[in-house]
Amino acid sequence: MALGKNLQIVLVTPETTLLNEPVDSIRLPMFDGQLGIYPARAPAVGRLGAGELRLVQGGNTRSYYIDGGFVQVKGPVVSVLTNRATPVEQLDARVLEDELQAAKKRVAKTDDEFAAKAAELAKARKRLALIRRGR
Numbered sequence: 001m002a003l004g005k006n007l008q009i010v011l012v013t014p015e016t017t018l019l020n021e022p023v024d025s026i027r028l029p030m031f032d033g034q035l036g037i038y039p040a041r042a043p044a045v046g047r048l049g050a051g052e053l054r055l056v057q058g059g060n061t062r063s064y065y066i067d068g069g070f071v072q073v074k075g076p077v078v079s080v081l082t083n084r085a086t087p088v089e090q091l092d093a094r095v096l097e098d099e100l101q102a103a104k105k106r107v108a109k110t111d112d113e114f115a116a117k118a119a120e121l122a123k124a125r126k127r128l129a130l131i132r133r134g135r
Contacts, residue, residue, distance in 0.1 A: 007022065007038070008021070008077045009021060009023050012080065013083065013085055014083065019055075021057075025038050026053070026056075027054040043073055043074050045072050050065075051065070052126075063087070063130060066082040069083060096131065097128070099124050100121065103121050
């Protein structure tokens with residue numbers, strides 16, 4: 001891999017290293033917006049949000065749903081550490097709809113429970129949006 005020509009994505013969950021391969025560009029969900037990464041980017045560290053991790057290589061695009069974590073950009077290597085990374089094609093709309101409905105029905109009695117419910121609803125909606133956009 002020639003410096004400045006490609007990025008190297010390293011995608012790590014607590015269980016395993018899912019990816020360690022070259023890509024042309026990366027788009028990440030940050031906690032406060034989106035971040036696009038291209039070769040020769042300045043070093044950076046950031047906090048991830050929940051949403052789509054998009055990888056482009058040779059005109060082909062692959063997407064993963066990631067659930068928060070951290071990203072480090074150092075030279076051509078982009079390390080993504082997340083609790084969960086699921087290829088979008090493995091997400092099941094019926095299961096996600098059921099999860100969304102269950103979360104909507106859950107009663108929140110405290111501020112912490114309300115915040116957890118809101119976060120769960122937002123994540124379920126993001127996963128469903130990824131599936132629907134891909135069709």
